[in-house]
Amino acid sequence: MxxxxxxxxxxxxxxxxxxxxxxxxxxxxxxxxxxxxxxxxxxxxxxxxxxxxxxxxxxxxxxxxxxxxxxxxxxxxKTFSEKEVFEAIEIRGTLEGLAARLAAERGVSRTDLRNAADCLEAMDEVVRRDKAEIDLLRYVELNARFHDILIGMADSQALARQLERVSALPFASPSALVPVQSRSPEMNHILTIAQDQHHCVLAAIERREGARAEAIMREHARIAHRNLERALTNQRDMDLVPGSVLIKRRIRA
Amino acid sequence: MxxxxxxxxxxxxxxxxxxxxxxxxxxxxxxxxxxxxxxxxxxxxxxxxxxxxxxxxxxxxxxxxxxxxxxxxxxxxKTFSEKEVFEAIEIRGTLEGLAARLAAERGVSRTDLRNAADCLEAMDEVVRRDKAEIDLLRYVELNARFHDILIGMADSQALARQLERVSALPFASPSALVPVQSRSPEMNHILTIAQDQHHCVLAAIERREGARAEAIMREHARIAHRNLERALTNQRDMDLVPGSVLIKRRIRA
DNA sequence: ATGCAGCTTGGTGTATACACAAAAGAAAAG
DNA sequence: CTTTTCTTTTGTGTATACACCAAGCTGCAT
CATH class of the missing domain: 1.10.10.10 (Winged helix-like DNA-binding domain superfamily/Winged helix DNA-binding domain)
Incomplete structure (x- = not known):
């Protein structure tokens, strides 16, 4: 019973x-x-x-x-200004950059590399399809997983905690703004670039190129900046972002 | 009544x-x-x-x-390993670096610059004295104030919050490990270098040299790494660090 | 009509009682 | 003497009652 x-x-x-x-x-x-x-x-x-x-x-x-x-x-x-959201994303990028650098400098296990590579392969599969066919939900899920693996590679409890905290703001988490692209004609373009950055950062970590890995992750987060700007000018896009109601909208005539 | x-x-x-x-x-x-x-x-x-x-x-x-x-x-x-303390300091340096870069890129008010400069001047005064005469308590206080001013310059609530959190670990805060130097013969040496970094980062911010400001703050935090290593090999030094009882000591024969 | 006073109504801070889970200790069996 | 099981105890999760503060409203006096 x-x-x-x-x-x-x-x-x-x-x-x-x-x-x-x-x-x-x-x-x-x-x-x-x-x-x-x-x-x-x-x-x-x-x-x-x-x-x-x-x-x-x-x-x-x-x-x-x-x-x-x-x-x-x-x-x-709490309410958030556009500036605060921007900064939260920048903080996430900075910390993920630190994670990538630490992973690269310290070296990571073959298991971790394998898991990350598998994850990327699955994402490749998703992105490779024709635009209309892309399963964005699956991409978002895999993307979140890749970012998690990356943080795990840094093997730092403290860093993981800090990242968890900044990603608690739902619109600042790694894949929060991805769905915004779905309404964009250049979705495939952006996804391609983001995915290339994923590959590059993994390669950099594998080759223990710390500075490069860090720089890539920082720039990678800035894709979210672009998506944020797009969403801020368009309510329809905004509705796709979780917690967007907390963001003080730009005044529009 | x-x-x-x-x-x-x-x-x-x-x-x-x-x-x-x-x-x-x-x-x-x-x-x-x-x-x-x-x-x-x-x-x-x-x-x-x-x-x-x-x-x-x-x-x-x-x-x-x-x-x-x-x-x-x-x-x-909670207990902390040496590795975790090291990482917490690295995180602080990274975030302070971000703060310095943001401040530099965005530009700061004359008032802030003045406050920071005043603070630095007061610290110069303290450091300039002969070794035995140095008022470390006052230095620590001014140091904390300078770091606070710097964070304020970034004008980012989110960033301030994150830094507050990482500095909550008492041994990771900007001036936690300063007192360790007091037992070191090279105290004056280290203090001189740290103070020069303070001057340099302020200059960089004033000239809007973001990358430089960031790099300096990162390296600045690493002084704490050195102090940590010193303290870990010496119980007497360790006793000067607040919250040091939470750090799992290295096994020593 | 307006201003002030007192009251009334939420609202949170705090203390405490009860219920259930987990760990520690004691007793009994092998 | 060891091991296992049952009991006891300790400890937290939860609900609720009470006290005090703050703000809003009503009514009276000017």
Whole structure:
């Protein structure tokens, strides 16, 4: 008699975690107005858990950067300017560059190289197809995996933690802005370039060319800058970006 | 009738904050054995506040990186290997480098430049004196201030947040390892070099030489690497570093 | 009509009680 | 003497009650 699935209570999955996930979802979907105070009691009745786990979730989401502490107490939904998003992407690029350099300088195991190469091969397969046929969802998934493998290659817990934190801003994560390309006529062009950078950085790491690996990853992140600019001028594109509701839109006449 | 100071209750300073500060102190002073579980109830009687604020403090210190979540629940005092400390310093250097580059590329206000220059002048004064006379405490304070000004110049909330986080590891903060030099015969030598880097990076920012500013800050952080190595071979030096009890010592015969 | 005072209503900070899981210790069997 | 199992204890996850602060509103006086 396994009661695990009963009422969705998985044991081991605490109320706090459930509240955290649900709250993050609410924030990212824009169901909580940006800048507005998040009332604990409202969340209690909305999430169906008591105040304690709600409270814990709020604290964790603040540390995550999605909420902001109000001086007089409580939390509000954070908003991001275009500049902040740009900077978050630049930070990610810088840290991924550091990861790539460390991996290159220290050398990586054959297993890691193999995994990365396999991942790239699968991505090649996706990109190689005709434009209309590209399975973007699969590309995004593989892309995220490649970036994860890369971070793993650096073998640095501290660095992984920092990267995890900057990628918590959903629009700053490695593949957040990829879907924006799907509406672009040059999607194939951009994907080709990004994929080439993937290959190049792996080659650089394999040859222990640290400086090169770092430079490539930095530039690689800047593709997201371009996509961001495109999305900021076009609401339809923007809708494809998770958490985009938190970004203060440019004023447009 | 102001009751503020009564019983040390400052109002505005919540129990949670008090618990957080007290707990951090306990961890950093090594009064909680590294790796050991931190019992909430023990902390309750040790800190004199109830479980709720203790709990909040534990969560915050985990996010800060000083504690580690135990899978089965609760938290333990985190320990750091030499490698991790090294990497934390490298991350700080990288992010400070990014800050310097952004500041240089974007340009900074005259006020900021003036503040930084004033700070440097004060440090020059300290360093200029004869070795035995150097007021290291004042140098450390000014050094921290200079680094803060520099981060401020980048004018990036996101970057400041990330740097705050990596500097939360007390031994990774800009001036954590400075005191180690005090026992070194070459203290004046190292201080001179570090101070020259300060001057150079400010000049580079002023001239908008982004790449140079970045490179200098990266190398600047690596002075801490040297100090770390020195401290790791010498317990007396190690005792000068805050939070050093969390660092797993090298095995020595 | 307007300004001020007091009240009323959310709202968070804190303490504590209860329930369940995990680890430690004791007792019994091999 | 060792091993296994059961009991006990410790510890955290969760819910909830209470206290205090802050802000908004209403009503009265000017």
């Amino acid at each position: 396994i009661k695990a699935a009963e009422k969705g209570n998985d044991r081991s999955v605490t109320q706090t975690v459930r509240a955290q996930l649900a709250l993050r979802d609410l924030v990212l979907r824009g169901e909580l107005n940006p800048g507005e105070r998040v009332s604990e009691l409202q969340m209690v009745e909305r999430l169906g858990v008591s105040r304690t786990p709600v409270r814990m979730a709020l604290v964790r989401l603040e540390e995550e950067g999605l909420l902001e502490a109000i001086p007089s107490g409580g939390f509000s939904v | 102001i009751k503020a100071a009564e019983k040390g209750n400052d109002r505005s300073v919540t129990q949670t904050v008090r618990a957080q500060l007290a707990l951090r102190d306990l961890v950093l002073r090594g009064e909680l054995n590294p790796g050991e579980r931190v019992s909430e109830l023990q902390m309750v009687e040790r800190l004199g506040v109830s479980r709720t604020p203790v709990r909040m403090a534990l969560v915050r210190l985990e996010e800060e990186g000083l504690l580690e979540a135990i899978p089965s629940g609760g938290f333990s005092v």
